[in-house]
Amino acid sequence: xxxxxxxxxxxxxxxxxxxxxxxxxxxxxxxxxxxxxxxxxxxxxxxxxxxxxxxxxxxxxxxxxxxxxxxxxxxxxxxxxxxxxxxxxxxxxxxxxxxxxxxxxxxxxxxxxxxxxxxxxxxxxxxxxxxxxxxxxxxxxxxxxxxxxxxxxxxxxxxxxxxxxxxxxxxxxxxxxxxxxxxxxxxxxxxxxxxxxxxxxxxxxxxxxxxxxxxxxxxxxxxxxxxxxxxxxxxxxxxxxxxxxxxxxxxxxxxxxxxxxxxxxxxxxxxxxxxxxxxxxxxxxxxxxxxxxxxxxxxxxxxxxxxxxxxxxxxxxxxxxxxxxxxxxxxxxxxxxxxxxxxxxxxxxxxxxxxxxxxxxxxxxxxxxxxxxxxxxxxxxxxxxxxxxxxxxxxxxxxxxxxxxxxxxxxxxxxxxxxxxxxxxxxxxxxxxxxxxxxxxxxxxxxxxxxxxxxxxxxxxxxxxxxxxxxxxxxxxxxxxxxxxxxxxxxxxxxxxxxxxxxxxxxxxxxxxxxxxxxxxxxxxxxxxxxxxxxxxxxxxxxxxxxxxxxxxxxxxxxxxxxxxxxxxxxxxxxxxxxxxxxxxxxxxxxxxxxxxxxxxxxxxxxxxxxxxxxxxxx
Amino acid sequence: xxxxxxxxxxxxxxxxxxxxxxxxxxxxxxxxxxxxxxxxxxxxxxxxxxxxxxxxxxxxxxxxxxxxxxxxxxxxxxxxxxxxxxxxxxxxxxxxxxxxxxxxxxxxxxxxxxxxxxxxxxxxxxxxxxxxxxxxxxxxxxxxxxxxxxxxxxxxxxxxxxxxxxxxxxxxxxxxxxxxxxxxxxxxxxxxxxxxxxxxxxxxxxxxxxxxxxxxxxxxxxxxxxxxxxxxxxxxxxxxxxxxxxxxxxxxxxxxxxxxxxxxxxxxxxxxxxxxxxxxxxxxxxxxxxxxxxxxxxxxxxxxxxxxxxxxxxxxxxxxxxxxxxxxxxxxxxxxxxxxxxxxxxxxxx
Numbered sequence: 001x002x003x004x005x006x007x008x009x010x011x012x013x014x015x016x017x018x019x020x021x022x023x024x025x026x027x028x029x030x031x032x033x034x035x036x037x038x039x040x041x042x043x044x045x046x047x048x049x050x051x052x053x054x055x056x057x058x059x060x061x062x063x064x065x066x067x068x069x070x071x072x073x074x075x076x077x078x079x080x081x082x083x084x085x086x087x088x089x090x091x092x093x094x095x096x097x098x099x100x101x102x103x104x105x106x107x108x109x110x111x112x113x114x115x116x117x118x119x120x121x122x123x124x125x126x127x128x129x130x131x132x133x134x135x136x137x138x139x140x141x142x143x144x145x146x147x148x149x150x151x152x153x154x155x156x157x158x159x160x161x162x163x164x165x166x167x168x169x170x171x172x173x174x175x176x177x178x179x180x181x182x183x184x185x186x187x188x189x190x191x192x193x194x195x196x197x198x199x200x201x202x203x204x205x206x207x208x209x210x211x212x213x214x215x216x217x218x219x220x221x222x223x224x225x226x227x228x229x230x231x232x233x234x235x236x237x238x239x240x241x242x243x244x245x246x247x248x249x250x251x252x253x254x255x256x257x258x259x260x261x262x263x264x265x266x267x268x269x270x271x272x273x274x275x276x277x278x279x280x281x282x283x284x285x286x287x288x289x290x291x292x293x294x295x296x297x298x299x300x301x302x303x304x305x306x307x308x309x310x311x312x313x314x315x316x317x318x319x320x321x322x323x324x325x326x327x328x329x330x331x332x333x334x335x336x337x338x339x340x341x342x343x344x345x346x347x348x349x350x351x352x353x354x355x356x357x358x359x360x361x362x363x364x365x366x367x368x369x370x371x372x373x374x375x376x377x378x379x380x381x382x383x384x385x386x387x388x389x390x391x392x393x394x395x396x397x398x399x400x401x402x403x404x405x406x407x408x409x410x411x412x413x414x415x416x417x418x419x420x421x422x423x424x425x426x427x428x429x430x431x432x433x434x435x436x437x438x439x440x441x442x443x444x445x446x447x448x449x450x451x452x453x454x455x456x457x458x459x460x461x462x463x464x465x466x467x468x469x470x471x472x473x474x475x476x477x478x479x480x481x482x483x484x485x486x487x488x489x490x491x492x493x494x495x496x497x498x499x500x501x502x503x504x505x506x507x508x509x510x511x512x513x514x515x516x517x518x519x520x521x522x523x524x525x526x527x528x529x530x531x532x533x534x535x536x537x538x539x540x541x542x543x544x545x546x547x548x549x550x551x552x553x554x555x556x557x558x559x560x561x562x563x564x565x566x567x568x569x570x571x572x573x574x575x576x577x578x579x580x581x582x583x584x585x586x587x588x589x590x591x592x593x594x595x596x597x598x599x600x601x602x603x604x605x606x607x608x609x610x611x612x613x614x615x616x617x618x619x
Numbered sequence: 620x621x622x623x624x625x626x627x628x629x630x631x632x633x634x635x636x637x638x639x640x641x642x643x644x645x646x647x648x649x650x651x652x653x654x655x656x657x658x659x660x661x662x663x664x665x666x667x668x669x670x671x672x673x674x675x676x677x678x679x680x681x682x683x684x685x686x687x688x689x690x691x692x693x694x695x696x697x698x699x700x701x702x703x704x705x706x707x708x709x710x711x712x713x714x715x716x717x718x719x720x721x722x723x724x725x726x727x728x729x730x731x732x733x734x735x736x737x738x739x740x741x742x743x744x745x746x747x748x749x750x751x752x753x754x755x756x757x758x759x760x761x762x763x764x765x766x767x768x769x770x771x772x773x774x775x776x777x778x779x780x781x782x783x784x785x786x787x788x789x790x791x792x793x794x795x796x797x798x799x800x801x802x803x804x805x806x807x808x809x810x811x812x813x814x815x816x817x818x819x820x821x822x823x824x825x826x827x828x829x830x831x832x833x834x835x836x837x838x839x840x841x842x843x844x845x846x847x848x849x850x851x852x853x854x855x856x857x858x859x860x861x862x863x864x865x866x867x868x869x870x871x872x873x874x875x876x877x878x879x880x881x882x883x884x885x886x887x888x889x890x891x892x893x894x895x896x897x898x899x900x901x902x903x904x905x906x907x908x909x910x911x912x913x914x915x916x917x918x919x920x921x922x923x924x925x926x927x928x929x930x931x932x933x934x935x936x937x938x939x940x941x942x943x944x945x946x947x948x949x950x951x952x953x954x955x956x957x958x959x960x961x962x963x964x965x966x967x968x969x
Binding site for chain 1: 674675676677679691692696697698699700701702703704707709710711712713714715716717718719721722739740742743747935936939940941942943944945946947949950951953954955956957958960961962964965968969
């Protein structure tokens with residue numbers, strides 16, 4: 001029995017990295033999108049430049065489920081190193097496209113799948129003489145074959161080739177030639193073979209396709225960031241690369257040719273955030289981007305910015321930890337280390353986007369919040385969101401929007417002031433004092449910024465009560481923060497239901513899909529998507545309203561659950577974890593199966609990941 | 620430390636071009652030990668800024684952690700100050716400078732703050748040639764933690780504890796010269812006549828300027844076995860020549876002709892007059908300076924004065940082509956590309 005589906009399947013490309021496969025696979029994915037069918041591509045790549053296995057998974061999803069589904073219906077197996085595994089893990093009834101220049105080894109003996117052999121290497125040898133072309137066009141040929149097998153519009157693909165090589169015209173004809181080679185081979189040898197189809201729809205609307213890091217970099221441009229200090233680390237590097245790309249496009253003064261921005265590659269992460277803090281202290285909006293190991297290194301400075309009350313924006317593109325972990329695999333495992341980053345009593349504001357549109361919006365908003373609250377704001381993205389293309393709402397910007405620079409005194413304000421100004425004096429009752437930028441006024445408004453204990457006037461103090469008052473004022477400021485950070489997204493499928501789920505960031509899409517599936521079977525589960533820390537009071541009432549709450553996240557230690565318990569001091573019995581730590585995006589099918597079993601009263605281990613699912617132990 | 624400072628100021632105290640007296644450049648009362656070399660350096664900073672008629676609020680005072688890093692509280696109270704974290708003053712100053720290139724940045728650090736915990740940041744700061752003055756108050760010892768050797772302590776030198784240092788010292792001037800700094804000086808906190816013009820020259824220099832200032836720690840490292848004691852430094856210092864700085868705006872006095880005078884014009888038109896003996900060091904040549912420093916070291920001499928000057932270098936902003944307008948003065952209209960461009964971008968992503 002072959003799998004049959006229209007606009008609803010998962011295809012996985014197994015390639016060797018450094019062979020140009022990524023752009024061909026992206027072309028396939030974008031072609032599906034341009035046929036009006038929602039698509040979700042995921043690049044699963046090694047921490048390596050050339051020669052190791054890499055996979056590219058494309059989910060074709062008419063209903064617009066953009067999370068990872070789980071299971072593979074069609075595999076394009078171009079990598080000899082992983083071919084056996086790719087063969088064995090294919091769903092029964094699935095399709096196995098391979099390079100038939102060489103016959104399949106003898107131990108490839110499944111009779112429940114459909115094998116599609118295309119002599120890619122031989123076709124390249126026959127048609128191209130240049131070795132690099134032989135390698136690159138192999139990828140384009142299989143894309144052409146897929147177009148036939150899935151009954152796609154070949155013109156969409158040829159149109160993309162024309163767009164892509166608009167500036168290198170002589171590459172257009174050979175690329176189209178390669179597409180046709182594959183298309184015609186499949187047409188001749190595999191008519192009516194494939195039960196998976198891509199048919200034109202009108203389901204993507206206004207959507208765009210972009211990766212979260214580009215969106216975050218663009219958000220920083222729109223949010224008015226002028227300076228970046230950074231240190232390269234996967235998967236955050238492309239945030240700064242995007243910022244630079246857009247800055248060169250939008251921020252070079254037409255008359256002088258000079259930059260209305262500055263970017264410095266620092267010597268390490270300590271320096272990167274130190275620079276960003278220095279610039280913010282001096283009144284420019286500045287940020288840095290990093291991943292887990294960088295957050296560890298930046299913790300000391302995050303404490304300084306917290307205590308000396310200096311705005312700074314940090315973008316943490318999380319990856320698998322601990323330590324170096326799996327640098328090119330995703331996770332949501334910096335939640336606690338970011339929320340309480342630094343020694344002493346510290347709490348940091350977190351923003352948690354779930355798609356590129358939110359990466360853009362929250363990145364821009366982070367600068368307003370940091371200035372308003374005079375404290376670090378950390379954007380908690382991850383590798384899946386940051387480095388994969390995602391279909392997303394388009395970006396929007398209101399031209400009337402003004403940057404909220406928070407409480408900053410001008411020379412005029414200082415001149416008009418009758419009472420004595422104190423940098424850390426809480427005159428408004430919200431825990432936030434008034435800042436001055438260096439150089440504002442010849443005789444007023446100067447103060448000494450320090451990470452040592454200080455009084456309302458920024459003077460050093462070791463007076464216990466003055467220290468304590470200052471620390472308690474920071475708690476009041478934290479309360480103020482709760483009112484200005486993004487509220488959670490709460491959805492009731494059934495007001496009377498006592499079952500709920502809490503999730504955040506990239507766990508959201510797969511969770512919504514799993515819960516839709518359960519709802520179709522009659523189980524209605526209310527949801528709360530957390531978008532920020534400090535937690536909004538609505539989250540507490542949401543927990544109180546329900547008896548069983550699944551907390552779905554991508555780390556081993558249930559970090560968000562821990563944070564919820566710690567902050568609200570309630571829910572220990574109700575909050576039940578569903579966890580994923582294999583470095584792949586959490587999959588909808590597995591969440592659904594896990595919840596079904598938990599709801600049926602089974603005692604199951606909370607991990608949805610491959611190994612623990614197979615060897616599940618009673619938990 | 621003292622607990623009281625006289626509020627008396629001379630009624631006819633000299634005023635500078637801004638109409639300020641030296642009192643306008645003072646800071647809070649120092650809490651360092653009586654006789655600490657650092658206080659003399661603070662006074663030299665006050666003096667240098669007063670004489671150059673700098674507007675105090677256009678100066679930013681930056682520091683790390685340690686005794687030295689406390690001193691920005693003791694000078695220029697009308698300037699913003701930033702006492703950052705240990706060894707990280709370079710990065711904070713870099714960011715601050717990127718935000719506003721129009722201020723004067725005076726960084727103060729110690730030998731622990733610079734040569735140990737902050738060595739990485741220090742070296743990269745020099746490489747980038749950030750436009751700032753970097754003063755190391757160098758006493759060869761950790762004061763606040765009570766007397767451990769620092770990385771600039773000379774081999775065999777002993778602090779109050781009496782145990783000779785077993786490791787080779789870092790020479791910050793040699794490092795800065797080899798990393799391309801165009802203004803490198805060594806001085807002594809007890810020699811104000813030399814230090815004040817050196818600070819003035821450093822302020823006027825376009826790019827990174829280092830002053831490694833030996834500044835004895837009277838409490839932990841001023842004993843006869845220490846090579847950072849007042850006595851030892853006084854007995855062993857040797858100047859490369861004398862030096863004066865004529866700010867751009869100031870009328871140049873007609874002086875008696877001086878065959879040994881060499882005049883170097885700085886970025887803003889100010890002039891440095893170097894007075895040196897015919898056979899002495901050519902401070903514009905890196906190689907000869909580095910070998911002179913090594914030679915002095917072998918002879919147990921401390922070579923002081925302006926050690927290296929190269930006015931032909933680009934500062935960080937010039938290297939990366941930043942706008943002349945300070946970045947922190949830019950508003951929405953300068954920074955936000957607006958909704959039309961965003962919609963065009965959306966279109967390209969479909």
